[in-house]
Amino acid sequence: MEEREQERLVESERNRRVEQQTVRNGRVERDTTDMERTTTDAMDVDESPAAGESAVNVSAERVEAFNTLFGQHMRANRLDLINIADLEEVVNTGSDARYSRAEIMLLLEKLQDDNRLMIADDMVVHMIS
Template sequence: MNFAIYHQELTEMDEREQEERQREQTEQERTPSGHRQENASANVESETADPMDVDETPVEQFSGTVSAARIEAFERVFGQHMRTNRLDDISIADIETIVNNNGVGASRFSADEIMALLEKLQDDNKVMISDGKVHII
């Protein structure tokens, strides 16, 4: 039964791809050859430029205090990463990347804020900071 379903889906996909190729071919035939090269180079430029145009979420200015919600979010993401990957230590730079790329809120953690949070964890005897690395206790 799966073969019949998937085989049918594959043939429909092949038909759509073939129709798309035909449309592209007819569009190329309509345009003069000089324009085709310009359009192709314009498409390549726009394709290469788009991945670099990533909007960064703003980094909040660190005021010296951290809200309870941000402390909880940081500890959750940091702890989950350490447990999931079974790590005993991690560099501070890696921590910054992890907490800022794992959806901890609308604003990113600054380097100063991360250091303050790690120092709080160290004061609570949960981690030890040494030589740019954080060791789990």
């Protein structure tokens, strides 16, 4: 219902602006700048990722590899806490396909959403599962 009302308001504003005409050199011209601006405003699309989505895409294989490297490092070193910069070094050591900081943050946020870890002040608290 709200979307329809908004569309009606946009349409009536567009019609009002079309009706505003100026007379130049004896002929009637429409004020197209207002019409174009209204059309553009009505068609603006938010291209930012929706909630839960990201511009970074990580394959299932890379997700699994990251989780394995992260978990093995934390267990082998009996760590509950690690700095994100240190974790970045751990998962990229000896790797041909390095993880970007954006990928790492996305993967950590997914693990946080699954209640497997907590991110606070550039630190990762690993939860034993």
